[in-house]
Amino acid sequence: MKARTFRRHVRESLKSLARNGWMTFASVSAVTVTLLLVGVFFVIMMNLNKVASTIEEDVEIRVHVDVAANDKDKAVLERQIGEIAGIKSVKYSPKEKELNSLIDSLGEEGEAFKLFEQDNPLNDVFVVKTKNPTDTMYAAKKIERLNYVATVKYGQGKVEQLFSFIEISRNVGLILIVGLLFTAMFLISNTIKITIMARRREIEIMRLVGATNGFIRWPFFLEGLWLGILGSIIPIAVVSSAYYYAYDFLNEKLKDHFIKLLEFNPFVYQLSAILIIMGAAIGIWGSLMSVRKFLKV
Incomplete structure (x- = not known):
């Protein structure tokens, strides 16, 4: 297409917008x-997705080693765990470290547990992700089927519910956004169709x-654009301003919780x-779908 022709199409599309003010x-x-609704839903869903991803990353399996296991047995167990399909990492945590973590987590109440430092009743643990x-x-x-495994803990029951909730939330959010987009396409298609019907003689x-x-x-293509x-x-101005204040607040x-919102920059610019x-x-899409029927002769 020649530059002169393209400039003509641009001028015609802008004139059409001015002539059909109400349309x-x-x-x-x-x-x-x-787009305002889509923007709001998008902000909510993306932040929920970040929170969900953070929670998912914190899910771990704690494998309590049988007290009868010696160093060789523990090495074999660590290797066997690492060979299971889908395992990302296996970290060994001795019972002394587990006791110190317990004392630290309980604060002042944990001081009483220091009495167990000489005769530690806890198990060595493999932390698996x-x-x-x-x-x-x-x-x-x-892992439960392996030798020298005393117990396996991963939040059974709660973890399944968590993953189910996360999946449902993501699917519902996606359906709502897609539904809103199709609604917008339908509305603008019909609105532009009225404009084009008024100009059918011109066509x-x-x-x-x-x-x-x-x-x-081409002019209708540009007009839709x-x-x-x-x-x-x-929508960009409203959603960006609202997120700026919501993010700060x-x-x-x-700040004292594990939940973190998406950084204002670059999230808002991406949005x-x-x-x-x-x-x-x-x-x-609305313009092209509307003008198509008038081009079928």
Whole structure:
């Protein structure tokens, strides 16, 4: 396409937006409302996903070694655990370290446990992590069958519920976002269709004088692009501002907890780019789907 022709298409698309003010407003509003909802859901889901990933990474299997095991038996057990499919790491924690960790975790109440330093009743422990957190249950069952394993603990019951909740939350969030996007495409498609119907005579004349489908389609393509980009400006401004204040407020409240929100930078810039791309894609798709039926002669 020649540069002069492209400039002509750009001018025509901008003129069309100005001529059809109310239709432009309706289309931009449809995109704005939808992207605002998508942006909010996206922020919530991405932060929930980060929290879920953090929790998943903290899931571990604690293998308590039988007190009858000697150093050779422990070495064999460590090797056997490491050979199980899906195991990421195996770390040995002697019972002395376990007792110190227990005392430290209990604070002042833990001082009483120092009496056990001479006759430690705890077991040596292998701390095991899997490559995929959802493989924890499978690995734990395999480890339980090995020799010199006293007990295997990984939060049985609670871990399964946690993974189930995380999976359901992710799926529900994805379905909601996809549903909102399709709703936006439907709304903008119908809104633009009304605009195009009002201009169908213009399209027919262009066809009669020999204009190609591509020549006719380009202004509408660009018009949809502008509508999508315009519709993404307000959602980006609102979501970015809200997240800026929410991030400062919640980070202060959660600083003593393991939960951490996504950093404002670069998350907000990534989110802005996604919303602009989504807006442009919705606008282009809506325009092309609407103008297509008028090009079928």
